[in-house]
Amino acid sequence: MRALVATMVLCAGLLVSPTLTDAAAASTADPASRAANFQLPFPCGQSWTGNSSNSSAHRSYELDLNRGGTPDADLGDTVVAAAAGTVVISSHQGSLNGYGNLVKIDHGGGWATYYAHLDVRNVAVGQAVAQGQRIGTVGKTSRPGNNISAHLHYEVRQGEGYPGNIRKAVFNGVTFGYPTQTLTSKNC
Template identity: 55%
Template sequence: MASASVVTAGPTFQLPFPCGETWVGNSKSRAHTAGNEIDFNGSAGDGNGDLGRTVVAAAAGTVVMSEYRTTDGFGNVVKIRHSDGSVTLYAHLNARSVAKGATVAQGQKIGTVGKTSEKYTMLAHLHYEQRTSSGSIVPATFNGVRFRYPNQTLTSKNCGGGERPTPTPTPTPPPSNGGNPYSGTEVCGAGFKQIDSATLGSAGRVVLLYSASSGQNCVVTLRNGTSGKAAMRAYLEVEGQARKTAQGSFQYYAGPVRAKAARTCIKWGGAIGSAKYDSPREHCD
C-alpha cells in the first residue's frame, strides 16, 4: 500500500463533521465527473440513517454560495472560499445554516446531511469537494493528509482551535437606525427553529423556520434598518395549497406566515421594497 502523502500548503482542512465522529468516504459514484469528489456516510450501507446529522466547515472562510440548485443536481449547497482562494463545496444538504456573505470558523455548523436534488434520486449523504481558486476539483486532504481514494474511513479531528475567519469590521449604523429587536424565532413562537434564510440586499432578510412538534413551517421577513416603515412581504406556499402572504408597511418585520408542511414541498420568500427573494420548490422531506 502506498504511503499517505502529506500536504502543507494552504488551509489545513479537517473532516466536515464534528470532532470525534467517524465517517466513510467513497469517490465511486457514477455522478462524479472529476473522480476527486467524495460522498460521505456515517457507516457503510446505512440507508438514510445520516439524514439531519451536522455538517461543519472544513476550514475557515467566507460563504460564497448558499442556495438550492436544480441544473447541476446539487440541491441545497454551500460553498466556502478560504484564505488561499481555494473552495470547499457541501451538497445535497437537508438544511443550510449559513447565508451567502457570512464568515465561518473551522468547525462551525453550516448545515445538515440530506438527499436534496432535482436531478438524482439518492439516499442521504454529504457530497463534498475541494476546489482550486479556478474551480478545478482536486484530491481532498484532511488534517494535512491526502484522502486515500477511492474510499477511506476517517475520524474527525475538526475539534476547534483551528483557523479562524478574518474578522470583518462591523459598520456603525446611523443614529436613527437602531438594531431590529426581533428574530424569526421570537416572531414565529416557541418551538420554531430556523432552517433557511436569504438576504434581501442591505435591506434585511427573509427566514424560514420549522417546528417539529407541530409540523409547521413559518416565514418572516426582517428589516435591517428600523427607522420609519417600509413596504414588506412574506409568503409561504405549500404544494397543492394556495399561497399565504403577509404584506404591508411595517417597521420591523412582515409575518409570521405559518402552514403545516411536514414531508411536503414548499416555496417561500419575501420582499423589502424592490429587494425580493423567491425560493424554488424545496424542503420536501
C-alpha cells in the same frame, strides 16, 4: 574582519535564497500542502467513510461521505466547515447542477470547499464561518426527479475550470486515501 563576516553573511544569504524560493514554489505547486489546514467536515470524534467512485456523477476527486448503516441513516447529521472562510453560495441549486442545497465556502488563495445535497443550510452568503462551525445537515436534495440517499457530497477546489480545479481532499494534513477510506474527525 568585519568585511569578511559581511561577505560570508552575504554569500550565505545568496546560497540560502534559492532554496527558500524553491521551497515556496513547491508549496504553491503542491495542493496538499496548501490544503493541510482542512479538517473532516463533521464534528470531532465522528467516523465517516468517504468514497470517490460510487457515483457516476463524479468526475474527479469528489467524495460522498456516509457514517454507514441503513440508507438515509445520516439524514440530519451535522455538517461543519472544514476550514475558516466566507460563505459565497448558500442556495438550492438542484435544477442548475444537481447539488441540491449547496454551501460553498471561500477559504482565500483560490481555495474553496463545496458541501452538497444538504437537508438544511445554516449559513448565509457573506457570512464568515470558523473552522468546525455548523453550516448545515446531511441531506438528499438534488435536481427534480433524482432520487438519492442521504450523504454529503464534498469537494475541494482551487481556482477555476471544473473539473480540472478539483483537488484531492486533505484532512488534518493527510491526503484522503482514494478511492475509499474511513476517517475520524479531528475538527474540534
